[in-house]
Amino acid sequence: MDLLPTIKLVYPKGLYRLCNWLLAERQLARLIERGETEESLVIAAELYAKQQRALCKEGTQFILSPENFYGSKGLDHWRGPFPLPIESPKAEAEKLWPRVRAAISDSDARKLLDEKTLRVVGELGGFVNLGQTQSSRMDFVRNQFIQAWGRS
16 A cells, blocks of 8 residues: 555645645654554544544644644544534434425425424424415424424
8 A cells, every 4th residue: 555645535635735744754654663554544544534524624724734643743643533523403403404394295205204303393283284384484483393303
């Protein structure tokens, strides 16, 4: 495996400079000499990239430069852990809303909704009641759905 090009492919984009990759290459060589495997170094970059994408930080100044990630300052950031953020109930409900909105007028779309979603819609009066809501009040219904989702 050609280590540096492989890592460059998976490492998250940031505002670091080209010289940071030269320093990272030296740091990677040191880690390999110490017995670290190339595979573990690549996997660490992949996990870090996945985490930073989930946090919407890719392409920003918040991405560690590759030489810092691989420990040039004595910190082994590359060892992780790289926890993914837990989605808030509000964000989860906002993602679901387009499917719920479609199910208000389409009984076939209701079959695709899970039990919790159906229960929350029931708390709001059910699909028939929501179907009678004027389109101008649909934002109000959406907000009620999001609040009810967070409570359940």
